[in-house]
Amino acid sequence: SAVISQKPSRDICQRGTSLTIQCQVDSQVTMMFWYRQQPGQSLTLIATANQGSEATYESGFVIDKFPISRPNLTFSTLTVSNMSPEDSSIYLCSVDGGLNTEAFFGQGTRLTVV
Amino acid sequence: RKEVEQDPGPFNVPEGATVAFNCTYSNSASQSFFWYRQDCRKEPKLLMSVYSSGNEDGRFTAQLNRASQYISLLIRDSKLSDSATYLCAVTLGGYNKLIFGAGTRLAVHP
Numbered sequence: 001s002a003v004i005s006q007k008p009s010r011d012i013c014q015r016g017t018s019l020t021i022q023c024q025v026d027s028q029v030t031m032m033f034w035y036r037q038q039p040g041q042s043l044t045l046i047a048t049a050n051q052g053s054e055a056t057y058e059s060g061f062v063i064d065k066f067p068i069s070r071p072n073l074t075f076s077t078l079t080v081s082n083m084s085p086e087d088s089s090i091y092l093c094s095v096d097g098g099l100n101t102e103a104f105f106g107q108g109t110r111l112t113v114v
Numbered sequence: 115r116k117e118v119e120q121d122p123g124p125f126n127v128p129e130g131a132t133v134a135f136n137c138t139y140s141n142s143a144s145q146s147f148f149w150y151r152q153d154c155r156k157e158p159k160l161l162m163s164v165y166s167s168g169n170e171d172g173r174f175t176a177q178l179n180r181a182s183q184y185i186s187l188l189i190r191d192s193k194l195s196d197s198a199t200y201l202c203a204v205t206l207g208g209y210n211k212l213i214f215g216a217g218t219r220l221a222v223h224p
Contacts, residue, residue: 033211042201042216043158092157094212102148103203103212105157 002027002095006106013083013113020079021109023093028073033094033103034066043092049076083113117141120202120215127222131192135218137202138184144204147178149187152199152217161200162187192222 003026013019023032031050035043046066047055055068069077080087093106120137127133139147147164162169164176164185175188185202199217206213 031211043212043214045211045213048211102160102163105159108157110155 002029002104004093004095004104004106006093006109008109009107010110011112013111015084015113017083018079018081019083019111020077021091021093023076023078023106025074025095029095030073031096032070032076033096034068034076034078035092035094035105037090037092037108039089046078046091080111083111085113087111088113116216117213118202118204118215121218122216124219124221127192127220129192129194129222129224131222132188132190133192133220134189135187135200135202135220136184137186137215138182139204139213140183141204141206142180142183144183144206146205147185148203148205148212149174149176149185150201150203150214152201154198158201158214189220192220194222194224196220197222 005024007022011019033048034046036046037043045058046061047057047068049055049068049070051070051073065081067079091109094103096103118139121135125133149161150158151161152158162171162176164178166178168177173190177186197220199219201217202215203212
């Protein structure tokens with residue numbers, strides 16, 4: 001299993017500002033994933049972060065809005081840029097436990113944009 | 115059509131009841147299948163992986179039907195502590211890019 005530390009756990013931000021969320025894993029992992037869970041909704045994949053290459057974004061998500069860094073095999077950041085109230089959501093990072101095995105999640109970052 | 119669809123719920127059942135959730139997926143190339151449990155304001159945690167042969171863990175039974183492209187979760191003898199949202203998830207390809215269903219909320223009452 002993997003232990004994932006995600007921070008901040010929550011934040012309230014002004015519209016137009018940016019927030020960077022950090023995700024630290026206790027072991028080296030190939031892939032890290034960033035999800036968004038809007039109120040009352042399920043998880044939607046934002047992007048897949050590989051170390052040493054640019055992140056791969058899902059339809060509807062773009063790098064300018066959600067830049068991602070993956071400087072090494074244990075760490076990744078997601079930035080929510082130029083925030084608006086519609087960005088209020090829970091953001092979760094996830095890592096895979098190996099081929100076709102379960103994924104592990106960070107505790108999530110609850111973001112409120114006012 | 116959504117890639118993964120679930121019963122919308124909520125399911126309100128008494129303690130001791132048996133409840134079943136279904137989940138369909140659209141991509142026949144889906145390789146791995148999971149049920150996750152998410153408690154309010156918490157991250158999802160794996161409940162069960164789902165195999166073609168089906169698998170059982172105590173009161174929980176998961177089954178996969180590849181021909182019809184659905185997975186199911188059966189909970190027997192429901193407990194109050196089973197109250198949560200149950201998310202089905204599938205992966206495509208060789209890595210864990212999880213596609214989640216919308217989740218089914220279960221409320222078990224005394």
